[in-house]
Amino acid sequence: MNILVCISRVPDTTSKIDFIEDDTEFSIRDVQFVINPNDEFGLTRAIWFKEKQGAQVHVVHVGTTKSDATLRKCLAIGADKAFRIDAPALDGLAVAKELAAFVKNNSYDLIIAGRESIDYNGAMVPGMMAALLDIPFVTNCVGLEIDGTTAIAEREIDGGREKLKGTLPIIIGSQKGLVEESDLRIPNMRGIMQARQKPFEVVPAQEAPASTKDIKFERPAPKAEVKLVPADDLDQLIDLLHKEANVL
Amino acid sequence: MSVLIIVESENNALKRNAAEVASYGVALAAKLETSCTAIAFHAANATELGHYGVTKVAHVSNGPTHFDAHAYASAIAAFAAANNVSHLVVSSSADARFLAPLLAAKLNAGYVPNVVELPEEMSPLTVKRTAFTNKAFVYTQLLTACNIIGVGNNAFGVIDNTVDCVVDEITAENAISNLEQVSIEKVTGKATIADADVVVSGGRGLKGPENWHLIEDLAEVLDAATACSKPVSDMGWRSHDEHVGQTGKPVSTNLYIAIGISGAIQHLAGVNSSKVKVVINSDPEAPFFKAADYGVIGDAFEVVPKLTEKLKAFKALG
Numbered sequence: 001m002n003i004l005v006c007i008s009r010v011p012d013t014t015s016k017i018d019f020i021e022d023d024t025e026f027s028i029r030d031v032q033f034v035i036n037p038n039d040e041f042g043l044t045r046a047i048w049f050k051e052k053q054g055a056q057v058h059v060v061h062v063g064t065t066k067s068d069a070t071l072r073k074c075l076a077i078g079a080d081k082a083f084r085i086d087a088p089a090l091d092g093l094a095v096a097k098e099l100a101a102f103v104k105n106n107s108y109d110l111i112i113a114g115r116e117s118i119d120y121n122g123a124m125v126p127g128m129m130a131a132l133l134d135i136p137f138v139t140n141c142v143g144l145e146i147d148g149t150t151a152i153a154e155r156e157i158d159g160g161r162e163k164l165k166g167t168l169p170i171i172i173g174s175q176k177g178l179v180e181e182s183d184l185r186i187p188n189m190r191g192i193m194q195a196r197q198k199p200f201e202v203v204p205a206q207e208a209p210a211s212t213k214d215i216k217f218e219r220p221a222p223k224a225e226v227k228l229v230p231a232d233d234l235d236q237l238i239d240l241l242h243k244e245a246n247v248l
Numbered sequence: 249m250s251v252l253i254i255v256e257s258e259n260n261a262l263k264r265n266a267a268e269v270a271s272y273g274v275a276l277a278a279k280l281e282t283s284c285t286a287i288a289f290h291a292a293n294a295t296e297l298g299h300y301g302v303t304k305v306a307h308v309s310n311g312p313t314h315f316d317a318h319a320y321a322s323a324i325a326a327f328a329a330a331n332n333v334s335h336l337v338v339s340s341s342a343d344a345r346f347l348a349p350l351l352a353a354k355l356n357a358g359y360v361p362n363v364v365e366l367p368e369e370m371s372p373l374t375v376k377r378t379a380f381t382n383k384a385f386v387y388t389q390l391l392t393a394c395n396i397i398g399v400g401n402n403a404f405g406v407i408d409n410t411v412d413c414v415v416d417e418i419t420a421e422n423a424i425s426n427l428e429q430v431s432i433e434k435v436t437g438k439a440t441i442a443d444a445d446v447v448v449s450g451g452r453g454l455k456g457p458e459n460w461h462l463i464e465d466l467a468e469v470l471d472a473a474t475a476c477s478k479p480v481s482d483m484g485w486r487s488h489d490e491h492v493g494q495t496g497k498p499v500s501t502n503l504y505i506a507i508g509i510s511g512a513i514q515h516l517a518g519v520n521s522s523k524v525k526v527v528i529n530s531d532p533e534a535p536f537f538k539a540a541d542y543g544v545i546g547d548a549f550e551v552v553p554k555l556t557e558k559l560k561a562f563k564a565l566g
């Protein structure tokens with residue numbers, strides 16, 4: 001089985017979000033970039049398939065040389081080969097077009113992306129890829145079994161789960177629950193050494209145009225002080241929620 | 249040019265979020281000085297969209313009766329192409345976020361989810377949306393001929409504006425899926441995180457799953473959904489689908505009550521867009537107090553049962 005895991009690179013969840021150039025640009029000062037957490041769950045599941053059912057695991061990223069360390073980390077965790085499509089990630093549709101073209105030129109049975117990138121929360125790249133390639137797609141995926149050419153994917157829905165069946169190739173949007181957090185791989189010394197020998201290919205881009213453009217950022221309005229209510233006067237809390245906040 | 253509003257349904261009825269999406273779509277069409285139509289699948293009460301200013305609904309009565317992203321996207325894309333649609337409006341629910349990317353690729357449309365206001369510029373169309381999981385806003389231009397706006401949950405609100413609404417029955421020949429539904433499990437008779445007006449959430453401060461009756465009793469009085477912090481679901485005290493935050497479900501409700509939750513940045517990011525936040529925590533230094541509107545410093549084991557009793561009395565008075 002050939003598995004492709006799509007990796008996006010995002011600011012660590014604790015990063016301070018700041019803007020420069022008159023708020024037109026995200027400031028990367030002091031920001032540590034990591035593998036998008038949703039992709040990490042997907043990559044771990046891919047390596048599980050490799051170990052349990054036999055598979056080749058490739059990782060792909062659309063981006064510039066700035067992302068090379070992130071891709072190396074994926075190799076250290078256990079991916080067999082990394083590809084970087086050499087183009088800045090302009091927007092979801094452009095990235096999806098680059099990835100779809102890449103998939104067309106190669107052959108994958110299973111494509112794993114994250115449910116969403118935690119920076120811009122687009123949740124769009126994998127679905128767009130699926131429509132461009134005309135193959136099935138299941139997002140919010142919390143369970144995935146492959147048997148021959150059949151995939152059974154479980155999707156988290158509001159208040160429950162839905163089980164869907166499709167024929168490979170299929171794309172899934174992974175998230176926590178696909179594997180447990182305690183099963184996530186941390187690269188060890190051996191993995192890091194091996195990663196240096198693993199193939200890392202830079203692929204020329206299609207240069208798909210952007211369909212959207214971010215022009216300006218804004219910080220949320222500063223928050224008013226919390227109103228504290230004494231623990232022995234909960235009637236006051238109910239009164240505030242009822243009359244002031246209007247939510248009861 | 250025209251606006252197409254995509255509303256969601258379940259069990260042959262419109263979902264609650266249809267009202268907000270319809271309100272936004274109607275307001276957008278007015279701003280663009282163009283017509284608007286809604287498209288609905290298997291919703292016997294589709295005429296109710298008339299309460300929110302929708303005059304025309306295309307009702308698809310064939311194809312899968314449960315939400316099926318592939319089949320629905322094919323049907324909507326065909327309808328949009330045939331009807332000269334330039335702007336599509338969807339919600340930002342989990343289902344909408346499954347459907348919209350498929351549609352966007354089919355229509356070669358720019359797509360922006362989590363939009364919080366009507367466009368501030370019409371040419372090029374510029375919308376304000378949340379980014380960095382509610383830690384910032386960004387203004388985004390849509391550069392394509394056809395584009396899709398995902399209205400943030402509970403961000404725009406509902407505008408009552410009753411008009412006559414005509415429902416056209418249509419058949420979508422291509423409402424075909426490439427996936428087969430094997431099974432679906434869904435809690436019934438209980439509010440769910442995405443759909444509830446109020447969410448009551450518990451953290452590690454509750455000490456163990458055996459104490460969750462505190463959360464459930466309070467939720468019951470408020471007709472609220474229950475949720476939890478990440479460690480709580482990691483430890484198996486509660487099921488995964490209750491985990492909220494940056495890496496869990498987003499919460500964007502009217503009232504969010506956090507009990508025994510410290511307010512770590514990853515937790516807050518996912519719940520911050522809720523309108524009113526209440527925190528109950530024994531530690532006055534807990535970061536959640538900086539993000540909340542109302543707070544009680546106290547022991548959850550004492551405060552919560554009392555609050556539940558008092559709310560019961562309050563509700564009984566009507």
Ligand SMILES: Cc1cc2nc3c(=O)[nH]c(=O)nc-3n(C[C@H](O)[C@H](O)[C@H](O)COP(=O)(O)OP(=O)(O)OC[C@H]3O[C@@H](n4cnc5c(N)ncnc54)[C@H](O)[C@@H]3O)c2cc1C
Pocket residue numbers: 013037450451452453454476477478479480491492493494495496507508509510511512513514515518528529530531534546547548549
């Ligand atoms: C990559 C990444 C992603 C993450 N994503 C998420 C996410 O999506 N959602 C999420 O929730 N977390 C997330 N986290 C974890 C987050 O950093 C915190 O660890 C977590 O939110 C803490 O959960 P908690 O508040 O329940 O527990 P704690 O931090 O242990 O807080 C417990 C709180 O309970 C209070 N308390 C104790 N006893 C009582 C009592 N008797 N009465 C009242 N209060 C009491 C304490 O004062 C304390 O404030 C993520 C972390 C990482 C690294």
Ligand SMILES: Nc1ncnc2c1ncn2[C@@H]1O[C@H](COP(=O)(O)O)[C@@H](O)[C@H]1O
Pocket residue numbers: 005006007008036038039060061062063089092095112113114115116117118120121122123124125126
């Ligand atoms: N630049 C990129 N290169 C490769 N994969 C990406 C890129 N951006 C997003 N993805 C994938 O698409 C998923 C959803 O991202 P997004 O649509 O940006 O929220 C991510 O979790 C990745 O798996």
